[in-house]
Amino acid sequence: xxxxxxxxxxxxxxxxxxxxxxxxxxxxxxxxxxxxxxxxxxxxxxxxxxxxxxxxxxxxxxxxxxxxxxxxxxxxxxxxxxxxxxxxxxxxxxxxxxxxxxxxxxxxxxxxxxxxxxxxxxxxxxxxxxxxxxxxxxxxxxxxxxxxxxxxxxxx
Numbered sequence: 762x763x764x765x766x767x768x769x770x771x772x773x774x775x776x777x778x779x780x781x782x783x784x785x786x787x788x789x790x791x792x793x794x795x796x797x798x799x800x801x802x803x804x805x806x807x808x809x810x811x812x813x814x815x816x817x818x819x820x821x822x823x824x825x826x827x828x829x830x831x832x833x834x835x836x837x838x839x840x841x842x843x844x845x846x847x848x849x850x851x852x853x854x855x856x857x858x859x860x861x862x863x864x865x866x867x868x869x870x871x872x873x874x875x876x877x878x879x880x881x882x883x884x885x886x887x888x889x890x891x892x893x894x895x896x897x898x899x900x901x902x903x904x905x906x907x908x909x910x911x912x913x914x915x916x917x
Contacts, residue, residue: 783855784812784822786879786893787841789916796914798830798901805830807861807873807897807914820844820857828863828873835863835870841877855879859897865904873912875899 793806806829815821820843827836839861847854861873875898882891895916902909 782814782819784814786890786895787812787822787824789895792916793829794895794897794914794916796897796912798912799910803830805912805914815840824861828861830869833869835866837861837863837873839873851882853881853883859899868903868905868907871901871903871908873897873899873901875912 787809789809793808795804795806797803798805808826808828809824810826812822812824815823822841823838824841825836825838827834839859841857841859843855843857845856847856855878857877857879859873859875859877863870863872877895877897879893879895881893883889884891893916897912897914899912900909901912
């Protein structure tokens with residue numbers, strides 16, 4: 762009987778375990794992610810202005826903001842979904858997918874899709890994250906399907 766009770770407690774702890782809310786991480790301290798887009802490596806900036814954890818799926822975050830390439834600024838909405846988490850004693854790594862859909866304003870608007878990696882160091886003394894590094898690697902495809910570019914963005 763004691764073994765059964767212990768097993769039920771263990772199972773309930775696993776089922777009820779929740780991912781901590783890391784929605785502020787994606788905001789990048791109000792700084793844009795910077796990187797490149799396309800074959801000619803044009804500069805792109807992606808700013809996340811709002812980030813909210815999904816209440817029904819704690820592995821998913823809804824985000825919105827805007828992207829800037831040359832003189833073209835587009836608002837977008839989308840989501841980041843955590844697919845894997847590795848926890849070390851000093852370093853943590855979070856893996857996931859993203860999809861960000863820009864407002865449909867013509868040929869130079871589309872959808873960003875790809876993978877992200879978020880690495881950080883954990884300071885046990887201060888109980889704070891240090892050296893956060895986020896990289897988004899993927900593609901941007903125009904809504905009309907005529908343009909398709911590789912993208913690479915990071916938070917530093």
